Amino acid sequence: MSQEPHDLVAPYALGALDDEERVEFERHLADCADCRAQLAELEEASTALAYAESAAPPPALRERILEAARAENGKVVQFPRRRWLLPATAAAAAAAAVVAIGVGLWASSLSRDLDRERSANAGYARAFQLLGGGAEVTQLADAEGGLLVAPDGEAALVVCGLQLAPKDKTYEAWVIEGETPRPAGLFRGGGGCPPVLLERKVRPGTQVAVTLERKGGATRPTGSIVVRSEAV
Amino acid sequence: MAELSLEFGAVSRTVERETVTSQAAQLSDEALLEAVARSDEAALAELYDRFGRIAYGLALRVLRDSALAEDAVQDAFLNVWRSAERFEAGRAKASTWVLTFVHRRAVDLVRREERRRTEPEEAAPEPAGPGADEDVERRSKREIVQDALRRLPPEQREAIELAYYGGYTQSELAERLGEPLGTIKSRMFTGLQRLRALLDEAGFEAAAP
Numbered sequence: 353m354s355q356e357p358h359d360l361v362a363p364y365a366l367g368a369l370d371d372e373e374r375v376e377f378e379r380h381l382a383d384c385a386d387c388r389a390q391l392a393e394l395e396e397a398s399t400a401l402a403y404a405e406s407a408a409p410p411p412a413l414r415e416r417i418l419e420a421a422r423a424e425n426g427k428v429v430q431f432p433r434r435r436w437l438l439p440a441t442a443a444a445a446a447a448a449a450v451v452a453i454g455v456g457l458w459a460s461s462l463s464r465d466l467d468r469e470r471s472a473n474a475g476y477a478r479a480f481q482l483l484g485g486g487a488e489v490t491q492l493a494d495a496e497g498g499l500l501v502a503p504d505g506e507a508a509l510v511v512c513g514l515q516l517a518p519k520d521k522t523y524e525a526w527v528i529e530g531e532t533p534r535p536a537g538l539f540r541g542g543g544g545c546p547p548v549l550l551e552r553k554v555r556p557g558t559q560v561a562v563t564l565e566r567k568g569g570a571t572r573p574t575g576s577i578v579v580r581s582e583a584v
Numbered sequence: 585m586a587e588l589s590l591e592f593g594a595v596s597r598t599v600e601r602e603t604v605t606s607q608a609a610q611l612s613d614e615a616l617l618e619a620v621a622r623s624d625e626a627a628l629a630e631l632y633d634r635f636g637r638i639a640y641g642l643a644l645r646v647l648r649d650s651a652l653a654e655d656a657v658q659d660a661f662l663n664v665w666r667s668a669e670r671f672e673a674g675r676a677k678a679s680t681w682v683l684t685f686v687h688r689r690a691v692d693l694v695r696r697e698e699r700r701r702t703e704p705e706e707a708a709p710e711p712a713g714p715g716a717d718e719d720v721e722r723r724s725k726r727e728i729v730q731d732a733l734r735r736l737p738p739e740q741r742e743a744i745e746l747a748y749y750g751g752y753t754q755s756e757l758a759e760r761l762g763e764p765l766g767t768i769k770s771r772m773f774t775g776l777q778r779l780r781a782l783l784d785e786a787g788f789e790a791a792a793p
Contacts, residue, residue, distance in 0.1 A: 359766070362773035363754040367684075367691050368747035370755070392676070394773075397780035399680040399790045401748045402687060404729040405641030406722055409657060410650075413640070414632055417658050421628055421665045516695075542692065 361390045365398040371515040371542055482508055491582045497545055499560050499581040505553030509560055511579050516542030517564060523578070524569045527552045528559045536560070538569045559583050613678035613791055614671075621668035628665055631682065636661075637722065639686040645749050646690040647697070656693055660685040679790045687748070694751040725788060732782035740775030743768055 357380040363369050364377050381387050487500040487507075496512040509525055517523050517540050525548060526533035536552040554560060559582070563575035608616060608630035616634075619627035639660065643653035663685050671681055733741055742761070746752045754772070758765040 359769050359773075362776050363747070363769055365776060366744060366747040366772055367687050368752065368754045368757070368772065370753045373753075388675075393780065394776045395676070395680050396790065397776040397783060398748065399677070399683055400729050400732075400779070400783050400788055401744070402638055402642045402683040403722075403725045403788075403790065404733065405645045406637050406726050407641035407644050409636050409640035410654065413654050413657060414629070414636065417632060417661045418625060418629055420658070420662055422625060424662075424665065516692075540696070542696075 357384070358387060361387055362394055365391060365394040366401075367398075372518075375515065482506060488584075490584050493580045493582060495579045497579075499554070499584070500547075501554045501584055505555055507550045507554040507560070508547040509550060509562070509579075509581075510545050510547045511541070511562065512545040514541035514562075514579065516540060520567050521564050522567050522569055523562050524565045524573070525550055526561045526563065526573055527554055528561055529555070529557075533561065533573050535569060535571060538565075554584055556584055613682075614673045617664075617668050617671045617678045617681065618673070620665060621671065628661070631664070632661060635679070635682050635686075639683065642683065642686055643690040646687070646694050646751055649697075652693055652697065653690070656690040657686060660689045663689070677790060683790075691751040728783065728786045728788045732779055732786065732788075735782055736775055736778055740771045740778065743771040744775045744779070747772060 357377060360369060360373065360377045360380075364374065364381075369377060381391070482500045482502045487502045490499040490501065492498060492511065495514065497510040499507060499509050501507045514523065522538045523541050524538050525536040527536045527550065528534075534552055536550040537548060539546075539548045550560065559580065561573070561577045561581070562579040563573040563577055565573070565575055608619065608624070608626045611619065611627070611630070613631075613634065616627050616631050620631060636657065639657045640653060643656040643660075644650065647653045647656060660682075664682055671678070733745070736744070743757060746757055746760070747754070752760065754765060754768050757763075758768045761768065
């Protein structure tokens with residue numbers, strides 16, 4: 353059954369679209385005044401659903417949030433869109449510096465969570481350590497984010513806004529040495545800018561790329577490249 | 585030396601913050617978000633004081649795990665902190681805006697964890713219940729919403745609850761309930777409209793507390 357974007361207002365209000373549908377609907381929403389009006393009405397009800405529950409959070413949560421916010425010092429962590437900067441090398445270099453600072457700020461806000469041992473945070477923790485150890489930040493060619501490479505070649509790929517991989521698929525990172533792509537780890541994408549620690553060292557002159565592959569990954573890339581770094 | 589002056593700066597900021605907090609308490613939810621957009625920490629604290637309990641209750645209902653619920657709330661409030669400047673008071677209510685962040689983050693986590701367990705028949709968990717520290721107004725909002733949900737036709741209620749509290753996508757719901765996608769969408773739509781009418785009748789307004 354084909355989906356009329358209009359029909360998606362209610363599922364959208366309830367958060368019942370998958371990542372792909374949501375992005376598509378939000379695109380439609382920007383051009384559809386009727387949909388926005390209808391959404392505003394339905395959101396009165398969907399927001400109310402949140403009020404059906406109420407529970408006292410642990411008292412420490414408040415201070416943790418405020419401290420993390422303070423650490424960011426109000427600076428929005430913004431990764432420049434590489435696309436705009438392709439022609440200008442100087443601008444690209446400046447942008448790289450912004451990414452480095454941006455990632456630093458963002459990592460410092462997360463460093464406070466390091467003691468919490470969440471698997472989700474392990475990637476952030478390591479990415480933070482990489483930065484602390486003088487990792488270089490390389491731009492991505494077609495996404496927001498950056499590639500952090502420590503002097504010893506250990507690397508984390510930070511990609512922002514990559515949609516969650518479909519259930520039967522996975523993202524796979526590759527380190528391209530010369531002409532040869534070598535598998536460097538699988539990840540699911542989605543949710544902000546989660547760092548992915550690469551399972552292979554990244555040497556000068558190599559590039560990192562990401563493709564969408566069948567669940568379980570592949571030994572050679574079969575999908576087209578969704579994200580690619582500049583040469584390291 | 586540098587560290588010392590930094591410490592001193594932090595102390596004077598704390599004092600300042602306490603003064604500002606009392607001012608933030610006077611603001612509407614929307615004005616508060618605008619202050620958050622200007623990186624006003626006291627405003628963020630006040631926003632958390634207004635919505636933290638609802639946010640945590642919601643995250644807990646979706647995730648059924650207190651550590652994950654804390655993560656969801658923290659991520660959501662930091663997201664609010666980072667992107668409050670994108671909030672447009674004319675286009676959405678502050679409550680909708682903030683709680684959407686919380687809901688989206690919780691659903692994102694539950695889909696990842698694949699621990700969705702909310703069943704319509706299952707009683708909502710009452711982690712704290714109508715505790716002594718829950719104020720009257722908040723309790724009354726909670727009761728109005730729960731009552732309105734109970735008055736929905738069962739199929740509409742089921743679709744809404746599984747989607748909103750269970751984190752199921754519309755397609756997953758269609759499969760799970762053995763109904764065409766179109767039916768699921770129209771149950772959601774009609775259900776939300778009816779819910780809105782019931783809430784209006786009961787004089788519900790989504791704002792803090």
